[in-house]
Amino acid sequence: MLRAKVWLLAAAGLTLFIFSPGGPVTDFGQTIPKTIGDWTASGPDRTFNRQTIYSYMDGGAEVYLAFDLRQIWSRKYAGPGGRELTLDIFDMSSPEEAFGALSCDREDPPAGVGQESTYGGGLLRFWQGRYFVSVTSSSGDESDGRAALDLGREVVKHLGPAGAKPEMVGFLPEASLRPARTSYFHGAVNLNNRFFVSGDNILHLDRSTDCVFAEYDAEAGEAEDLLLVRYPDAGKAAAARQSFLAGYLPEAGAEGLAQAENKKWVLAALHGNYLAVVFEAASPDGARKLVAAVKFPEK
Amino acid sequence: MKPALTRRDFLAGAAAAVLGASLGFGQDKGVVKKSRVVLARRSDVLDENSQIRQDILQEMLDEAAAKLVDETDGVGAFRKLVRPGETVGIKTNVWSFLPTPPELESAIKRRVVDAGVAPDRIGLDDHTVRTNPLFVHATSLIDVRPLRTHYLAGMSGCIKNYIMFAESQPALHPDSCAALGSLFNLPQVKGKTRLCVLCVLTPQFHGRGPHHFDRRYVWPYKGLIVGRDPVAVDSIGLRLLMAKRRLVLGKEQEVPPVPKHIRLADTRYGIGTSDINAIEFIKLGWDGDILI
Numbered sequence: 001m002l003r004a005k006v007w008l009l010a011a012a013g014l015t016l017f018i019f020s021p022g023g024p025v026t027d028f029g030q031t032i033p034k035t036i037g038d039w040t041a042s043g044p045d046r047t048f049n050r051q052t053i054y055s056y057m058d059g060g061a062e063v064y065l066a067f068d069l070r071q072i073w074s075r076k077y078a079g080p081g082g083r084e085l086t087l088d089i090f091d092m093s094s095p096e097e098a099f100g101a102l103s104c105d106r107e108d109p110p111a112g113v114g115q116e117s118t119y120g121g122g123l124l125r126f127w128q129g130r131y132f133v134s135v136t137s138s139s140g141d142e143s144d145g146r147a148a149l150d151l152g153r154e155v156v157k158h159l160g161p162a163g164a165k166p167e168m169v170g171f172l173p174e175a176s177l178r179p180a181r182t183s184y185f186h187g188a189v190n191l192n193n194r195f196f197v198s199g200d201n202i203l204h205l206d207r208s209t210d211c212v213f214a215e216y217d218a219e220a221g222e223a224e225d226l227l228l229v230r231y232p233d234a235g236k237a238a239a240a241r242q243s244f245l246a247g248y249l250p251e252a253g254a255e256g257l258a259q260a261e262n263k264k265w266v267l268a269a270l271h272g273n274y275l276a277v278v279f280e281a282a283s284p285d286g287a288r289k290l291v292a293a294v295k296f297p298e299k
Numbered sequence: 300m301k302p303a304l305t306r307r308d309f310l311a312g313a314a315a316a317v318l319g320a321s322l323g324f325g326q327d328k329g330v331v332k333k334s335r336v337v338l339a340r341r342s343d344v345l346d347e348n349s350q351i352r353q354d355i356l357q358e359m360l361d362e363a364a365a366k367l368v369d370e371t372d373g374v375g376a377f378r379k380l381v382r383p384g385e386t387v388g389i390k391t392n393v394w395s396f397l398p399t400p401p402e403l404e405s406a407i408k409r410r411v412v413d414a415g416v417a418p419d420r421i422g423l424d425d426h427t428v429r430t431n432p433l434f435v436h437a438t439s440l441i442d443v444r445p446l447r448t449h450y451l452a453g454m455s456g457c458i459k460n461y462i463m464f465a466e467s468q469p470a471l472h473p474d475s476c477a478a479l480g481s482l483f484n485l486p487q488v489k490g491k492t493r494l495c496v497l498c499v500l501t502p503q504f505h506g507r508g509p510h511h512f513d514r515r516y517v518w519p520y521k522g523l524i525v526g527r528d529p530v531a532v533d534s535i536g537l538r539l540l541m542a543k544r545r546l547v548l549g550k551e552q553e554v555p556p557v558p559k560h561i562r563l564a565d566t567r568y569g570i571g572t573s574d575i576n577a578i579e580f581i582k583l584g585w586d587g588d589i590l591i
Contacts, residue, residue: 054468058394060509062451062472088509105507121515123508138396140514189475192556193450199475199557200303248305261310279306 025073025091031158032075032087036151039085042078047071066187066207067100068093077151083139085148087155090132095163100184101132104194110180113152115162124148128159168212171228173293178223181215195225195279202247203275204240208232216290218282225279226290234273241268241275257284271296304559309551333579334531334572339363340522342585344500349519351402351500356523360406362583363525364494374413380493381439383415388422388437392444392460396512399444403498403523407441428463429487440488442529443496446536447503450511452476453558454540456533457495458570464488475557480564483529495532497524502536504543505555518543521585530564530571531578535591537561538575542590 025047034041046056049071053061056072064072070091077085092098099116108120114133117126122137122145135152137144166184183194186209188201194213197203205211210230215223231237245252249266252258256268267278267287276294281287339359344352361373370376381387389407391399404423411421422433434440444460451472452459461482462468471478482488500523505516520539526532537558545553565573572578582589 057509058449058455058511060450060511064509086510090509107507121507121513123513125508134509136508136510136512189451196306196309196552196554196556198303198305199559201474202303247303248307260307 025071025089028073028089028158029075032155036077036154037147039077039079039147039151042076042084046074048074062187062189063104063193064090064092064101066185066190067097068207069097069101077147079144079147083137083144085138085144085151086134086136087151088134088136089155089159090134092130092132094130095127096166096184098127098130098132098163099165099169100186100190102127103183104185104190106180111149111152113149114156114159116180117152119145119149121145122148124152126152126156128156129161129163131159133159166210166212168210168228168230171295171297172212172214172226173216173290173295175293176217178215178217181223183211183213185211185213191227195227198247200247202243203227203229203277204231204236204243205229218280218286222280222282224281224286224290226294227277227279228294229275229277231273231275234270237270237273237275241270244268244275244277257287267291304554304557306551309553333577334526334528335367335579335581336524336526336528336531336535337363337366337581337583338499338522338524338535338589338591339366339583340520340585340589342521342587344521345519349501351400353402353406356400356402356500357406357409359523359584360403360410360496360525363523364410366581366583367494367525367527373410377410377414380441381411381414381416383417385416385438386420386422386433386436387411387416387439387441388424388428388431388434389441389443390428390434390460390463391423391425393425394445396510397445397447397501397503397517399498400500403443403496403500407443407494407496411441426463429466435487437487437491439493440491441494441496442492443498445498445500445502446524446540448506448511448516448540448555449476450506452479452560453555454533454537454561456536456561457497457529458482458533458560458564461488461529474559476560477563478568479560480530480568480570483564483570484568492529493527495526495529497532497536499524499536499539502539502543504540505548505552520588520590528571530561530573533561533564534573534575534578535580538591546590 029045048056070093073089075087106118108118111117111119114126114128122140124135135148137148186207188205212228214226218224249258265281265287269276269291276291278287344355364376368376368379424431428434442457447455449455458479499520501517503517507513541553562573
């Protein structure tokens with residue numbers, strides 16, 4: 001009896017997954033319009049998974065594989081003068097992961113597409129629910145950029161409901177936070193492309209770790225930076241702190257505090273299975289206060 | 300063993316030293332035999348529509364190759380690089396956003412034919428070099444691709460261009476693609492590379508988005524970096540990227556994270572030199588905004 005109920009629940013969940021908006025990426029071939037203004041779908045739609053992604057992305061695959069990427073659905077649109085738009089929809093498995101994919105790459109201003117977006121130089125990126133989406137124009141010029149934005153606004157309609165950001169984003173102190181510069185990720189490749197720390201993985205980051213990197217307003221337009229890492233257990237967090245201090249801050253004492261070459265302070269502090277690292281702090285007290293303000297969860 | 304490059308090396312102004320480059324860049328110590336690298340530039344190689352002028356590009360390639368091997372012209376230079384009766388594989392790069400320009404491929408192929416190699420024994424390929432008979436049986440290889448940054452390896456240059464010779468490309472990805480230099484020791488490749496051409500007509504110094512491409516970060520440098528040593532060629536390419544990034548992105552983003560594979564190609568795999576003091580760097584032609 002219990003087994004029958006479990007099967008019924010599973011079947012219901014599968015039905016919802018397949019037929020609700022934001023279902024399997026292959027549905028997009030039917031739902032997303034093949035014509036947007038002067039632009040028309042060209043060539044076959046393509047789908048890639050974690051194994052075949054390398055045949056599609058030279059250089060970017062690892063960035064997305066460091067998240068829980070499930071599939072990519074891709075379509076090209078041909079426009080005036082032989083120009084091209086490339087639409088890529090990444091099924092990131094969860095809204096948290098979709099937010100993460102966008103959050104590591106948003107140097108451009110927002111575009112008002114999806115839950116959060118960034119646009120510049122003909123390149124649009126946004127997240128909606130469990131999807132991260134990019135629209136790339138081949139020319140990068142302004143008219144193609146407008147078409148990219150139009151396409152993005154149309155695609156949002158087919159991605160299903162909004163989703164929640166990772167809970168760790170809520171742990172960040174809010175005073176002076178630059179929300180649009182907050183990034184969520186797991187691996188060293190994402191950290192180094194966001195904020196280069198070391199050529200070696202001295203923080204022991206991998207898919208079992210969750211990281212938030214945040215910027216805070218400091219004096220004279222400068223920023224203080226906070227990296228918050230959640231490890232699977234306290235022992236791994238302690239080992240990572242020890243590795244970080246040895247590889248990055250060897251002169252630090254027991255507190256894990258030292259002044260870098262630019263006269264700014266770095267602090268690495270443990271809290272259970274969390275490691276908080278402050279970079280670019282104007283003073284030791286400033287670094288300590290930032291760590292003290294982190295809203296670590298109750299055990 | 301040198302320590303890993305860290306953010307603090309940038310803050311201390313020591314990043315170049317950690318990467319294997321020294322402040323004595325370009326000085327001729329005249330003691331050891333150096334790897335020669337030639338940078339050839341022409342301000343008129345791109346027309347007003349940014350299209351490549353084939354005739355000018357051919358002249359640039361000829362001048363660079365001639366200087367590289369101390370010959371007087373391009374045909375003579377290629378006769379020193381490849382010989383009649385050989386099978387020559389030209390390893391190009393077809394990345395859709397910034398491929399090796401067809402004009403450059405044809406300029407190289409033309410000179411290989413001029414050197415006496417039969418046209419039907421010249422291969423031009425990227426993704427299928429492991430099975431292409433002209434590459435399986437190649438006695439000489441020519442390595443040609445554009446210079447650009449890369450999310451994982453920091454830089455895509457002549458070393459990384461050979462990744463298609465690997466049985467498993469993902470196997471080369473760990474640790475910022477640290478083991479790329481091993482590609483040049485594969486049986487299909489070892490000892491066969493006669494010429495490396497790093498195309499810097501329109502190099503890319505930064506990337507955004509899933510495909511790591513954004514036209515805002517491509518600039519018309521109008522040059523070719525040519526050598527016989529892929530590590531030396533890439534070391535010069537890295538210096539160019541660093542100079543451009545420092546100028547546009549600032550000191551803290553000077554080095555694209557993390558091009559450790561270039562130094563390791565030298566120190567771990569022994570396929571060339573990454574020490575700038577052991578590179579004889581020769582500049583030809585236009586010197587506007589030369590950066591290095």
